[in-house]
Amino acid sequence: MPTVGVKRDLLFKALGRTYTDEEFDELCFEFGLELDEITSEKEIISREQGDNKAVGASDIILYKIDVPANRYDLLCLEGLVRGLQVFKNKLDAPRYRRVRPVSGEPQKLIITKETAAVRPYAVAAVLRDITFTQERYDSFIELQEKLHQNICRKRSLVAIGTHDLDTISGPFTYTAKPPGDICFQPLNQTKEYTATQLMSLYKSDNHLKHYLPIIEDKPVYPIIYDSNGVVLSMPPIINGNHSRITLKTKNVFIECTATDVTKAKIVLDMMVTMFCEYCSQPFTVEEAEVVYPDGKTCIYPELAYRKEKLSSDFINRKVGINESTERIAQLLTRMCLLSQATGVGDEIEVEIPPTRSDVIHACDIMEDAAIAYGFNNITRTTPRTYTVANQFPINKLTELLRQDLAAAGFTEALNFALCSQEDIADRLGKKISETRAAHISNPKTAEFQVARTTLLPGLLKTIAANRKMPLPLKLFEVSDVVLKDETKDVGARNSRRFCAVYYNKSPGFEVIHGLLDRTMQLLEVKPARGEGYHIQAADDSTFFPGRCAEIFVRGKSVGRLGVLHPDVINRFELTMPCSALEMDIEPFLGHTAEALLTHDVPMQEAVKHKFNTRGGSGQTLLPSPASTKTVFGDMSTQAGLKALNDFLADKSYVEGFVASLADVGVFDAIPTPPPPTFSHLRRWYSHIKSFGAERGNLPSSKRQFVLPAAPVPSASEDDDDIDLFGSDDETESVEAARIKEQRLAEYAAKKAKKPALIAKSSIMLDVKPWDDETDMAKLEECVRSVSMDGLLWGQSKLVPVGYGIKKLQIGCVVEDDKVGTDLLEEAITAFDEYVQSVDVAAFNKI
Numbered sequence: 001m002p003t004v005g006v007k008r009d010l011l012f013k014a015l016g017r018t019y020t021d022e023e024f025d026e027l028c029f030e031f032g033l034e035l036d037e038i039t040s041e042k043e044i045i046s047r048e049q050g051d052n053k054a055v056g057a058s059d060i061i062l063y064k065i066d067v068p069a070n071r072y073d074l075l076c077l078e079g080l081v082r083g084l085q086v087f088k089n090k091l092d093a094p095r096y097r098r099v100r101p102v103s104g105e106p107q108k109l110i111i112t113k114e115t116a117a118v119r120p121y122a123v124a125a126v127l128r129d130i131t132f133t134q135e136r137y138d139s140f141i142e143l144q145e146k147l148h149q150n151i152c153r154k155r156s157l158v159a160i161g162t163h164d165l166d167t168i169s170g171p172f173t174y175t176a177k178p179p180g181d182i183c184f185q186p187l188n189q190t191k192e193y194t195a196t197q198l199m200s201l202y203k204s205d206n207h208l209k210h211y212l213p214i215i216e217d218k219p220v221y222p223i224i225y226d227s228n229g230v231v232l233s234m235p236p237i238i239n240g241n242h243s244r245i246t247l248k249t250k251n252v253f254i255e256c257t258a259t260d261v262t263k264a265k266i267v268l269d270m271m272v273t274m275f276c277e278y279c280s281q282p283f284t285v286e287e288a289e290v291v292y293p294d295g296k297t298c299i300y301p302e303l304a305y306r307k308e309k310l311s312s313d314f315i316n317r318k319v320g321i322n323e324s325t326e327r328i329a330q331l332l333t334r335m336c337l338l339s340q341a342t343g344v345g346d347e348i349e350v351e352i353p354p355t356r357s358d359v360i361h362a363c364d365i366m367e368d369a370a371i372a373y374g375f376n377n378i379t380r381t382t383p384r385t386y387t388v389a390n391q392f393p394i395n396k397l398t399e400l401l402r403q404d405l406a407a408a409g410f411t412e413a414l415n416f417a418l419c420s421q422e423d424i425a426d427r428l429g430k431k432i433s434e435t436r437a438a439h440i441s442n443p444k445t446a447e448f449q450v451a452r453t454t455l456l457p458g459l460l461k462t463i464a465a466n467r468k469m470p471l472p473l474k475l476f477e478v479s480d481v482v483l484k485d486e487t488k489d490v491g492a493r494n495s496r497r498f499c500a501v502y503y504n505k506s507p508g509f510e511v512i513h514g515l516l517d518r519t520m521q522l523l524e525v526k527p528a529r530g531e532g533y534h535i536q537a538a539d540d541s542t543f544f545p546g547r548c549a550e551i552f553v554r555g556k557s558v559g560r561l562g563v564l565h566p567d568v569i570n571r572f573e574l575t576m577p578c579s580a581l582e583m584d585i586e587p588f589l590g591h592t593a594e595a596l597l598t599h600d601v602p603m604q605e606a607v608k609h610k611f612n613t614r615g616g617s618g619q620t621l622l623p624s625p626a627s628t629k630t631v632f633g634d635m636s637t638q639a640g641l642k643a644l645n646d647f648l649a650d651k652s653y654v655e656g657f658v659a660s661l662a663d664v665g666v667f668d669a670i671p672t673p674p675p676p677t678f679s680h681l682r683r684w685y686s687h688i689k690s691f692g693a694e695r696g697n698l699p700s701s702k703r704q705f706v707l708p709a710a711p712v713p714s715a716s717e718d719d720d721d722i723d724l725f726g727s728d729d730e731t732e733s734v735e736a737a738r739i740k741e742q743r744l745a746e747y748a749a750k751k752a753k754k755p756a757l758i759a760k761s762s763i764m765l766d767v768k769p770w771d772d773e774t775d776m777a778k779l780e781e782c783v784r785s786v787s788m789d790g791l792l793w794g795q796s797k798l799v800p801v802g803y804g805i806k807k808l809q810i811g812c813v814v815e816d817d818k819v820g821t822d823l824l825e826e827a828i829t830a831f832d833e834y835v836q837s838v839d840v841a842a843f844n845k846i
Helices: 008-015 022-029 041-049 077-087 113-117 134-149 193-204 260-280 312-319 325-333 362-373 393-407 456-465 509-523 565-571 605-609 638-650 661-669 679-689 691-699 731-751 776-784 821-829
Strands: 004-009 034-040 061-068 097-099 107-111 121-127 158-164 172-177 221-225 231-234 250-260 283-288 288-291 297-300 306-311 338-341 347-352 473-484 492-503 533-536 541-554 556-564 579-582 760-769 791-802 806-815 837-846
Touching: 004 008, 004 077, 008 061, 008 077, 022 034, 034 041, 034 107, 077 260, 097 731, 107 121, 121 260, 121 297, 134 158, 134 260, 158 231, 158 260, 158 605, 221 250, 231 250, 250 260, 260 283, 260 312, 288 306, 306 312, 306 362, 312 325, 312 362, 312 565, 312 806, 325 338, 347 776, 362 605, 393 473, 393 509, 456 473, 456 492, 456 605, 492 509, 509 541, 509 556, 509 579, 556 565, 661 679, 661 691, 760 776, 760 821, 776 791, 776 806, 821 837
Parallel strands: 097 283, 107 172, 107 288
Antiparallel strands: 004 061, 034 061, 121 250, 121 283, 158 250, 172 221, 221 231, 288 297, 306 347, 338 347, 473 492, 492 579, 533 541, 541 556, 556 579, 760 806, 760 837, 791 806
C-alpha cells in the first residue's frame, strides 16, 4: 500500500480542527485508511542514516498514512483533506469543469509518427492562474512522484511533465529523434547535453538511473519542443531547465506521455483535479488539444462523470446490513459518490467523478457503502454456508516428511526461494541455459537474480555459514523450486523437492543412501524395479565421477544422490567431503491424495452394505444406534435438537477438541438433517458428515452420549422368587469382600514404601579444543560449570591428540531419566570459544 506523509499541523489546519493522535487514528480507520506511523523528518533521517546526518533536520511531526493502492485521489494532502471533509459532511464534493481559454485558441500538442516506436500517446491540460505556496508546491511535486511510483509503474506506462507556460509558446510538438540529434539543458544543470551524454550522466544518479532502461535501447528517444524549438522534456527521463516551474509560476502546462492511453488520462485527471482548487476559478481546468499522426484531434482533460445504477438490496445483502434506499444513497454521497434514489423500486443512481477511477464494478460501490456505514457497526452473524477445510495433499505429505526426517537426526533449514545465477549454474558445474530458471527482470542485488531450480545451493551455503559447528552436519529442506514450463499460463511451475546433505570428514554416502531408504519406507515404496524404487549409476557434473546415482520410482526418474564433486565443494568455500540427495516428492502423492471428499462412501451406505472402511483392513463401521435418545434429549424432537444446538454454540465437537466416536454416535441418533434454524448444529452435522467412511476409525469416546432405546429389564424384576446361584449367606459375602480390599490396600502401601530403582550410567566424554592455544584449564572450568539435576562430574585428564593439541577426557555419572548425552553435548558445545566438539568415549550402565 502506498504511504502518504503529511505534516500534522498543516493537515489539521486544512481540516479546520485539531485531533489527538488516537482521534485521528480512529478517523482514518473509519475512512478505510490506516495511520501507519507518527514521526518527523529528523527521526526518519536518524533511523536511516544515523544521528550525525539528522543534525539540522526538521522536528515537525509527520503522519504516515497508508492508503489503498487504487485510491490515487488520496495520494496528496489536497485529496486527503477533501475526502475527509466530504466524509464528515463538512463539505460537498466539488464539481470539476473543463473550460476553454478566455482568449485565443487552446494550447495544442502535435504528435508525430516517429513516437510510435517508443511512447505513442500523449495528453495535456493547463492550470490557469494558479497560486503556489511552498507547501502547495511541495505537494504538487510529491503527487507527481507518488503517481510515477504507482499507476505509472515507475514511468514505464506514463511519464508526467509540468512546465511554466509563460516561458514557452505553443503549439508544441511531440516527436522522437536519434539520441545524438537531441541537445538541451536538463533540469538543475548549467550546460547543454546530448541525449547520449545524459544517459551516461544519469547512470550514477540514484533517482534517475532507474528510468534509463525504459528507452536506453531504443533507436530514437521521445522529445517535446515548443514552437521556438525549446525542449520542454525528454520523457520519461528529465524535463528541460528552461520551462521549470517555481513558486512564482502562474500558468502550468501539464503533459503526460504514455504507452497506455487509459492510464495517461487517469494520471492527467488526478493532477488537475487535485490542484485546480488553487486556480483563480476553483475546480476549473483549461482544455488542450492533442493532434495524433492520423489527423485525429482529442480534447483533454476528459474529466468524465459517469452514472451507474444498482439496487439497495444488493448492497444490503453483500454488506450484511438492512438500510433503506435513501440511507444507502447518503452513505455513498459521503464517499464522494453523489447518489440518489431513482424512485424505481430500490434502485440507486450513483454518479462517479473523474477522481474515482478505482470504481469499475458494483462491488466497488458496495465497498464504499460498507466503509461509510462503518465496519464496526455491521452486526456479526453466523454464515449460512458451511464448508469443511481439507489440508492440501502436498503440504500434508511435506509436514509428515519433515517430522520423520528430523527424527532421523537431520536438522531442517529454510532458505530463500531466490538466488544468484552463479549458485544454480557455475558453482554446481552447470550452464545457466540448462537450468530452466525463471529470471528476475530487474534484480535488486546479485544474490537474488533467479528463482532457484534446486535446493542444494541453499543447504551448501548454510553449511558454509556454520562451518564451526561440531561435525557431522546433517541438514535437509523440503520446499519448492521454480521451473520454466511452457504448458502453464504463466510460463513456469512450482515443484516440491526434498534435499538432504551430509558433511563430515568422510563422504558418508551410506548415510545419505540410508536416508533415501528410510524415506521410501515412509512413503511405502518397496525396493524393487517396476512398481518399487531402485537406483542406477548416472553422470552429473555436480557429483564426483562414479559416485552419482539416479533414483527411479515406478520406472520414472525422481532425483539423484551421490558424493559432491570437489570443485563444487570448493566453490561453496567448504573443505570436507559432502554427500547429497535431492528428489521430487510430488510423484508420491498418487491419485488418492487428490480425491474429493464427496467420493467417500456415506456412513449409512457403508453400514447398509457392510463396506470396509480401509481397503483390505477388515475394519468395518459399527452399525448405527437404533435409539434417538441422547443426554441432550430425544433427537427426533425439536426440543432435543435445540438443546444440542445450544451445547454446540461454543464447541466444535461433542467431546474434546477433535472428532470422536461420541460425535458419530450423536450424529447417527439424528434421524434427518437438522433445519437451518439450528445453525450451530447444522455446522457440526455437515462437518461430521464429511468424514464419510473415516468415521469408524475416529478415537473412542470417554463417556456414553446415546441412551438405550428402552431400559433393560433387571433379573430382580423377572425372577423375584428364584435365585439359582445366589449365596445362602449374604453377610458372609460382604465380609469376604471387605477383607480382600483391606489386604490389597495393605499390599499397595507396602509396595509404595519400597524405594524405586534409579537407573544410572557412567559416561566418559572427549572434549576437543579448537587449537593448541586454547586455555585447557578454562575449558575444563566451563565444562564443570554445566550443572543439571542427576549429573555428577568425576575425574578428568588431558590426553595428547597431536601437533601439541590435547583433548579433555572427563567422566561423569548421570541418572538416565534426567540427563542424556545429547543434553550434555549441547550444553558443553555452547562454550564455542573453547570447545570445538564433544564425543562420547565410553558409556556404561551402572
